[in-house]
Amino acid sequence: MYRSEERLDDILGCAVENNNNKKNIIIHPIVLLSIVDHYTRVAKGTSKRVVGTLLGEFNDTDAIHVTNSYALPFEEDPRDPMVWYLDHNYHEQMYLMFKKINTKEKIIGWYSTGPSTKAADVEVNELFRRYCADPLYLIVDVAADDLGYLSSPINAYFSVDDTNSILKKKFVHVPCTVGAFEAEEVGVEHLLRDIRNTSISNLITQISDTINSCKILVSRLKESKSYFNDIVEGRMPPNHTIISIIQDIFNLLPDFTESGVVHAFSNRYADMILTMYGMSCLRSVLSMHDLVNNFSENKKNFEASMRSCNLDV
Numbered sequence: 001m002y003r004s005e006e007r008l009d010d011i012l013g014c015a016v017e018n019n020n021n022k023k024n025i026i027i028h029p030i031v032l033l034s035i036v037d038h039y040t041r042v043a044k045g046t047s048k049r050v051v052g053t054l055l056g057e058f059n060d061t062d063a064i065h066v067t068n069s070y071a072l073p074f075e076e077d078p079r080d081p082m083v084w085y086l087d088h089n090y091h092e093q094m095y096l097m098f099k100k101i102n103t104k105e106k107i108i109g110w111y112s113t114g115p116s117t118k119a120a121d122v123e124v125n126e127l128f129r130r131y132c133a134d135p136l137y138l139i140v141d142v143a144a145d146d147l148g149y150l151s152s153p154i155n156a157y158f159s160v161d162d163t164n165s166i167l168k169k170k171f172v173h174v175p176c177t178v179g180a181f182e183a184e185e186v187g188v189e190h191l192l193r194d195i196r197n198t199s200i201s202n203l204i205t206q207i208s209d210t211i212n213s214c215k216i217l218v219s220r221l222k223e224s225k226s227y228f229n230d231i232v233e234g235r236m237p238p239n240h241t242i243i244s245i246i247q248d249i250f251n252l253l254p255d256f257t258e259s260g261v262v263h264a265f266s267n268r269y270a271d272m273i274l275t276m277y278g279m280s281c282l283r284s285v286l287s288m289h290d291l292v293n294n295f296s297e298n299k300k301n302f303e304a305s306m307r308s309c310n311l312d313v
Helices: 004-012 029-042 088-101 121-128 182-195 202-232 240-251 259-312
Strands: 024-027 051-058 063-072 074-076 084-086 106-112 136-140 154-161 169-174 176-178
Touching (some): 024 154, 029 051, 029 182, 051 088, 063 088, 063 106, 084 121, 121 154, 121 169
Parallel strands (some): 024 063, 106 136
Antiparallel strands (some): 074 084, 136 154
């Protein structure tokens, strides 16, 4: 059995790399599934949040791959957000067991189900600094509604020194993406295949996806408008990189002043409407066919019952 000091030295010897030098953060599907499972088992239907450790790998392309995670015992006082408890002994023992399975996975940070940062998060983050030079803080909104696609339910943060206060830190948001290795992609495809509603046609699915894409587009346009309003009113300095990207987006838009483009869009829309009309006609014919079969079956049953009644008499 390891003593506490030996366990800590062993862990610190494997997790000293600074995450802040890594700009690209990639969250793998198994991590999201584990976090949702943790929340479902412990805190579903309550206002509590769950906390756990993030494990991952570093590569030579300035990327952090968050590839695994495990749950931690965590409690906090709902009346006083600064009163909390995290079992770091359990955390150290769990990591030593995970290390025996995969030595490449290091402690790179921690997660919670937020759904936003809280007052005690800076202190919890400082606790994880014992195991990682610059821990990554991942917030996953597991209770996002069906319209959660309008905003990402995953947010990543690093802590930095607060310039407005001495000896204090604050969280800064960093971009993150969801990615997977080839084997994980195969597993995700099988999961999606199991939960897919086979009673819905591909056309209806395409229409639903188009509606969702339009909603996302509207939300992004509103964000861009708000960003430019902040620049015009002096609340935010202009970022030439962002402005250049937005300009590239506008350059890719089709020119609707050309008759050829308008004609192509009209043909595409007409083809889709024709397909929808054909599907509606086919659905009506099938419904009428089922109705006729049902009527014929009921008539046969009624005649059979009448004959049996006559025989009994």
